[in-house]
Amino acid sequence: MKNITVIGAGTMGNGIAHVFAQNGFKVTLVDLSTEAIQKGLSTIEKNLDRLLTKEKITEATKDTTLTNISTSTDLITGIKEADLIVEAATEHEAVKLELFKKIDAAAPSSAILATNTSSISITKIAAATHRPAQVIGMHFMNPVPIMQLIEVIRGYNTSNETTATIMTLSRQIGKSPVEVNDYPGFVANRILMPMINEAIISLHEGVAGVTEIDTVMKLGMAHPMGPLQLADFIGLDVCLSILQVLHHGFGQPKYAPCPLLINMVTAGRLGAKTGEGFYTYVPGSKELNVSPRFTK
Incomplete structure (x- = not known):
């Protein structure tokens, strides 16, 4: 798993992109407008500068992190080579269901589809796709670069393989994943x-x-x-x-x-x-x- 696409350049999305890129993954950050993407990239750079000031990272790490991030305003282009797609769009059920239908149709068949939803049913989101076994929740905490927890939420049909892959991946980016089941509000x-x-x-x-x-x-x-x-x-x-x-x-x-x-x-x-x-x-x-x- 090398190529990560993050959909949504807002507060959560740019934080998720930042963390993956800082840990060596190639990240494509997708949003509807160039302005939204530029705002997200600006936030990432500011957060990296804070880490640099606190001597948590080096200048080389900052440069590599930014280099690891590419951008797209076209959803299909942004996900065509993704191993993992993390959706961090607005917390609106109808929007997410429609978005996952589009993602499912265009993403590689092997790709895992994750959502950063804080409350919407993973099982319901998965039902909008033809790959429910490969749909999972990755509920990051805000601010993403700082907070350690990821709630890894299994939908009713999420496979053991998908869950194990995301648990391992979460640890690879320096987070502490906790597996939970898909009930309203999850645990947090x-x-x-x-x-x-x-x-x-x-x-x-x-x-x-x-x-x-x-x-x-x-x-x-x-x-x-x-x-x-x-x-x-x-x-x-x-x-x-x-x-x-x-x-x-x-x-x-x-x-x-x-x-x-x-x-x-x-x-x-x-x-x-x-x-x-x-x-x-x-x-x-x-x-x-x-x-x-x-x-x-």
Whole structure:
């Protein structure tokens, strides 16, 4: 397995491309526009510069990593020689199903098709292809170059061979893979999202304020980031989508998203990426300020 195609040059996609390229794989980064690809490449270079500053890599490693990445705005061209295709497009079920139909039709018959989905059924995605045994989930954590975990998710028809290959490959790129089965939210988000939702409910019901809730979890539970700040970082729209998958998949009221979360997403307050969620964000600054909507 030498040639990797990553579909989607956004936050997750460029991080996945970075990690594979830094570990010696030839990577093709595919997106719909040249602008999206250039933005992704710029992010990769900035992240490599940070690693260089911290003396985690050498200048030669940076240069080799960038050399290992080629780009394409044409899906068919981008996947024609791939051994592994990792889809990191938007977290929207209809988009992924249509995309996997196209990938399946054009990719080499031996290629493994992986998705970075954080909640959508691997079994359902695999059913859109003619190679369900070769479809698997590779749920990377954000930021990809830093975080060690990959949830390797087996669909109902994923073969043992495919699973073993992806587990081995994950270790080759310096990650720690954990094999899980295909149920709503997998493991990470099945546990994480109800916690985030409960933090939002606590805020909504006036139990405590934004910084108070986050401080309790950081100092009391040794979490590196409070749940409300983490929700902003993930994207409130993504949190809502995952909770809806959990609620629909299990049919249990404990997974129902808080009305405050629904309202914030409807209003376009999606967290760090829009500049305001539970906190406000100034580009280029690490300072956090509680959103005016939550100050007394």
